[in-house]
Amino acid sequence: MTPSTRAPAPCSVLLAGRGARPIESHRPNGSTALEFPRIDLSPLRRRVEVSVLVRDPRHRVLLVQPAFRDDMLLPSGGVHPGESVAAAAARLLVESLHIHRPITTVRACDQAGHNFDTGAVEVLTVVVDGGVMTSAEASALSLPVGTEQLTALDWAPLDQLDRYVLPFTEQRIRAAHTAARLLVRLPWPYLGEDVEELVAA
Structure with a gap:
């Protein structure tokens, strides 16, 4: 040839x-x-991440600041190969904040395509609902002693999100928060089974 x-x-x-x-x-x-x-594209360079929307009774959103960033995010992390989104969300909350939250509902999905100029890989971010903490739980929450992953934690009012996060992150959070307020649940089965059934098992 x-x-x-x-x-x-x-x-x-x-x-x-x-x-x-x-x-x-x-x-x-x-x-x-x-x-x-x-x-x-062999192997395909893309990854799946999960972000957890946790709210308090005042409708504020839990945000954290990773050590390698200047802005804040929802508690987030990568989904391991073979790991369900719900399991990944529960794991990252335990690893980063030492808290246990029920993870059953997907509120939003956000896709960032491959950037051919910077080499950044394609990312699919699934935003799941971590529920509403009580006022006492929210007040008691703090960064784990000795953590090196995170440098800050805060509860952000919706009307002040732009002070904490980048514009695309703000839109992602608002979409998920609106879905939670309206009780919109995106179907996200794992091998055809409902996530709620898997978590409850």
Whole structure:
């Protein structure tokens, strides 16, 4: 097979139309042509993350600040291979804040595509509902002693979210909070079984 007719690598994607810049290709006959590069997506570079929406009786939202960021987020983390979203959410709350919350309902999903300029991978973030803490629980909550993962914890009023989070994070939180207020539950079965049934088992 000649170079001009060589098939692309398996799972490769032509970057034309995705903001990629064409490159100048020199052909054996001495001519040049502009071609869009291909990127090998084998294995696919994407990950699934879960964020937990926890509220208090005053409708404030629990936010944390990871040590590697200047802004705040919902308690969040990656979903391990083979792990359900609900199990991942429960695990990260225990690991990062030492709290146990029932995780049964998906309130929103947010997708961030692969950034071909920075190399950032594609991320699907699933926002689950961690319920409403009592006033006493919310007041007593603090960062675990000796934690290195987080540097701050706060309860943010909805009308002040922009003081704590980035714009896209604010929209994500508002969408999930509205869904929780309206009791909108997104079906998110695991192997066809309802998450509530799996958690209750």
